Amino acid sequence: MAASRESTVPYEIPADGAAPVRAGIPEHGRVPKYYWLKARLVPLLEELGEGGLLPTERELALRYEVSRETVRQALRELLLEGRLRRAGRGTVVAGPKLAQPLALASYTEGVRRQGRVPGRTLIGLTRHPCPAPLAADLGTAPGEPVWHLERVLFADDERVGLESTYIAVARVPDLEADFDPDSSFYAYLRDRLGIRFGRAEERLETVLATPREALLVGTPPGLPMLLIHRRSLDTAGAPLERVRLLYRGDRFSFTVRLGE
Incomplete structure (x- = not known):
């Protein structure tokens, strides 16, 4: 027929x-x-x-x-x-989608809570002068050095997202030498440097991956993606990081706990 x-x-x-x-x-x-x-x-x-x-x-x-x-x-x-x-x-x-909480918790912790094995592959860790639009978010002056950490995110050996983190070199001067890029960045800040997250502002939207992002994540360019922009502060209220998190729309959902 x-x-x-x-x-x-x-x-x-x-x-x-x-x-x-x-x-x-x-x-x-x-x-x-x-x-x-x-x-x-x-x-x-x-x-x-x-x-x-x-x-x-x-x-x-x-x-x-x-x-x-x-x-x-x-x-x-x-x-x-x-x-x-x-x-x-x-x-x-396919298996069930990963339900990632919209909360100040690392990707590693969120994936492990669901019985999956988290992983990361380093795309690049570079140091460069901070552009003016990013300076205020990181609490630094334009032109001061910042780190850019970019990694592909995995769950049980399946590529599920792309993480791009910016942080002032002054906050983590030895990042390149001391940090294992396959591990949790939040755990590194907390356990190695004693830096704790206080609060964060997030914006969530749907986008289509660019050709480069689709290649890195292993998806067709037309696949809808979930994009999170996050600006994090430490417990003293000082700017800490700016993160761009891109998740596969077919493999992720997000949860949030609401209260009065």
């Missing part, structure tokens, strides 16, 4: 009328064919389990009597949602 992305099919609405709202099914009960297929693939993913190999596009097209373009569109959405991931030449069921 040939089908285009725009064709629609009826979708059976349960008697209570509530489930279609939660599932994204409009009241008239008709959905694009790729969405109809996507809804039917979800139970298959649950049956296969994490790491399970998905049948080929051809096999899925024959099984559900749809076109291969309909299959591709359904798989694209499941990939973007993080339910599937590419593995070699095939597609497998």
Whole structure:
């Protein structure tokens, strides 16, 4: 059965009328064919389990009597949602997303709490004059030396993000010699230098990765990413660091605890 992305099919609405709202099914009960297929693939993913190999596009097209373009569109959405991931030449069921808290805690601590193994790969640790727009955030004068630490973030050997940290050389003069780039930067500041974080300001937005970022993180350039801009202060209220954190939108979600 040939089908285009725009064709629609009826979708059976349960008697209570509530489930279609939660599932994204409009009241008239008709959905694009790729969405109809996507809804039917979800139970298959649950049956296969994490790491399970998905049948080929051809096999899925024959099984559900749809076109291969309909299959591709359904798989694209499941990939973007993080339910599937590419593995070699095939597609497998992805594990649950990492739920990172929006709090003053290191990436290492957040990943370990979820039973995953954190890791980092150093892209670069450079020292250069501080540009004027960054000086106020770091509590230093324009032109004073600052460190730029850039690392790829891993969880269980899977690339999940990119971390870019700026900090004044005056705060951590021996960073290049003393710091293990595979370890937690927060732990280094706390345990080696006695510097503790007091509070931070964060801004979260969605972006598309640049070609360079997509190459480093190992994702297609069109994959939505979660970007966090963070400015941290120490317990005395002095500026400490400016961080740019880029996370894969298909592998991360964020949590925050609210109170009165």
